[in-house]
Amino acid sequence: MNAAPVVVVESLEDRVVIRLNRPEARNAVNQAMVSMLHQVCAELEELPRVALIIGEGTTFAAGADIGELRARGHLDALSGINSAIFDRIRRLPMPTIGLLDGYALGGGAELAYACDFRIGTPRTRIGNPEPGLGIIAAAGAVWRLGELVGEPFAKEILLAGRVLKADEAREVRLLNDIVDPGELEAAGHALADRIVGQSALAVRLSKSLFHAPRGAHPLIDDIAQAVLFETEDKRTRMTAFLDRSTKD
Incomplete structure (x- = not known):
C-alpha cells in the first residue's frame, strides 16, 4: 500500500490549498515535505495564485522533524534545507495565507512567518524553542520575526523560549485574526476572495x-x-x- 502524500494540494482556478499531511507526527516538517513544497512553489511561480497553507488535524506544524535534525551535520545546515523553502514561499508572486490551528513551533512557526497573512484559532500556540534543543531558529525566525513583531518581543521568543498564545499573537499582529477551529479554512478562503477581487x-x-x-x-x-x-x-x-x- 502506498503511503499518503505528506503534502496534499487542492488546485483551484484562482488559489491553491496546501495541506501539510503528517498528522501522526503533528505535521513536523521533514525532507519529503520540503521536496513536495518545492514542487508546489514551482507550479505557483509558473501560474501565480493565492496559496492557503493549513495543517491536517489539530496542528499546523509542531516543528521540524527532530529525528532528521538530530542526524544532520554542518553540510546539511549550510545547504539551507528549510530556510530555502521558507524563503521561496515568502517570495511567491501572489500572497500566502497561513491557517494556524494548534501548535506552530520551531520550523512550523518559521513557515508561518514566511506567509503574508496568518489566521489562528483560540488554541494556536506560536514560538521558537530551538535553543532548548541546542540549535538556533535558522530558517528565517532570527531575522524575520523582528521585522514582524519588533526587536524586544522577538528576543523574548527567540532567546527566552516564550511561546505565544493566540490572543498574545494577535495583540502584536502576528495573527491577523482568530476564528473558531471549524471556521478556519472558511476564513482563509474569505481572505483569499478579497485578494483575488483586486487586480x-x-x-x-x-x-x-x-x-x-x-x-x-x-x-x-x-x-x-x-x-x-x-x-x-x-x-x-x-x-x-x-x-x-x-x-x-
Whole structure:
C-alpha cells in the first residue's frame, strides 16, 4: 500500500490549498515535505495564485522533524534545507495565507512567518524553542520575526523560549485574526476572495515592492505604476468606478 502524500494540494482556478499531511507526527516538517513544497512553489511561480497553507488535524506544524535534525551535520545546515523553502514561499508572486490551528513551533512557526497573512484559532500556540534543543531558529525566525513583531518581543521568543498564545499573537499582529477551529479554512478562503477581487498584477507588484530594498524606492514604484497605467484592467476598473460614482 502506498503511503499518503505528506503534502496534499487542492488546485483551484484562482488559489491553491496546501495541506501539510503528517498528522501522526503533528505535521513536523521533514525532507519529503520540503521536496513536495518545492514542487508546489514551482507550479505557483509558473501560474501565480493565492496559496492557503493549513495543517491536517489539530496542528499546523509542531516543528521540524527532530529525528532528521538530530542526524544532520554542518553540510546539511549550510545547504539551507528549510530556510530555502521558507524563503521561496515568502517570495511567491501572489500572497500566502497561513491557517494556524494548534501548535506552530520551531520550523512550523518559521513557515508561518514566511506567509503574508496568518489566521489562528483560540488554541494556536506560536514560538521558537530551538535553543532548548541546542540549535538556533535558522530558517528565517532570527531575522524575520523582528521585522514582524519588533526587536524586544522577538528576543523574548527567540532567546527566552516564550511561546505565544493566540490572543498574545494577535495583540502584536502576528495573527491577523482568530476564528473558531471549524471556521478556519472558511476564513482563509474569505481572505483569499478579497485578494483575488483586486487586480492580480497590482497585487503581485505591490507584494514585490513591499519586500524590495529600501534604496530601490521610489524609482521601482514609479516603474511599476507605469506598467499598470497601460493595462486594460486598470482602464476597465477605473471606468467601472466612475460609472458607479455617476449613478450614485
